[in-house]
Amino acid sequence: MTKTAWVFPGQGSQALGMGIDLQDISLAKSKFEIAEKVLGWSILDICQGDDETLARTLYTQPCLYVVESILVDLLTERIGLPQLVAGHSLGEYVALYAAKVFDFESGLKLVKKRAELMDSAAGGKMAALMKFDRSQLMTALTETSDVVLANDNSAGQVVISGTPEAVAEILGKVKAKRVMTLNVSGAFHSPLMQEASEQFLDVLNSVNFNDAQVPVLSNVEPTPATSQEELKRRLVQQMTGSVRWREIMLQFSQSEITNIIEVGPGKALCGLIKRTCREIKLETVGTVVQLNAKTLVMSS
Incomplete structure (x- = not known):
């Protein structure tokens, strides 16, 4: 029996030009417009600008969230939800969106605040x-x-x-x-982010969480969870806690996952999973071409 997981890369996986091939798809257009209203700047402009700007935390995290969330919508529309989701650091927000824990705009507001706080962090x-x-x-x-x-x-x-x-x-x-x-300003995922984490709580507490429709493996506790209270508690700890990706990969095997799709730019997570879970079939969906190829295979 096929059991599929979707995984979502975080900061470091961004690439100039990502998401540009999505701009003529009506569903994507709508999301890009919502994002511009929330952020006050254009995802597409940043993604086709220059590497230095895209690599700045303030822009990287919202760009990844928006592009990956659009790919989630298109993939869900075509092949349905997977059996498990997980994201690396920032990617966990996309995993929660994919699992229907919060809506697109709420997730983006969280990511916007997170990016602002992490971008302004210093001394690490x-x-x-x-x-x-x-x-x-x-x-x-x-x-x-x-x-x-x-x-x-x-x-x-x-x-x-x-x-x-x-x-x-x-x-x-x-x-x-x-x-x-690493080219970052602060000591991310450490106790030195405590003050930023406390400031983030105000925004987090304002967002309505739902129970997940698909179990989520969180960075700080890599065991499947669907409870909204549990998922929010884990997200509170994420900014100061360790990303336990090695344990998440081991959980894929324990959960009898047979296929994994990395949704987003690049194939960094597939590279890690390939060396740890050799029995799992790996695919990437980060472009319209890859999305259409995946859909074609599913329908044939």
Whole structure:
């Protein structure tokens, strides 16, 4: 029996030109117009502007949310809902939208506020480590204050987040084949985002949540949930909590998922899943061409 999950990438997966091929589809036009009213700027203008502007958190997160949500609508219209959804960091908001937890505009208002708060965060640093000694890293994190494991992406790839001094201390202690400092202003997914998280609560509490029509795997607790109270509680913790993507991938196998579609630009999540869940069939839907190809296969 086929069991499908949809996954949604977050910040870092954006690409210049994303969403442009959607602009002539009436459903997409409507969403782009709503987005411009909520944001005060055009998603399409930013997506066909320059890399530096698109890469700024203030613009990246709403652009990804809008483009991925439109793809969700088109995919749902053509093949129906999947059996499970999950999103990486910002992608979790699209997962909740796909599961009908909140409407498009409410989700965008949340993402807008989140992007503003994260864009204005300062004084933090994040670094990615590839091919490292996990026990050595975990020991170092335990012994060092003001730095945490922010993204546990896979067995061989993580991101640490904290003060610049603490991050440098970890990098001096842990051997890794490759280290990459991330181009972000703050220490995302760490306790240093507590103040931003508290400010975000005002907007979050104003949004009406529904029970999910499809189970959602949350970043901070990678077990299937549909309860609106539970999903909101998990989202409250997301800005300061770790993205436990490695555990989410293991949950796909435990939930007997056979097919996964990465909905959005690129194939970063498929790359991680491929190395962890070799038995699962992977596809990407980030363009109209890919969407039409997927629909054609389903109807044949």
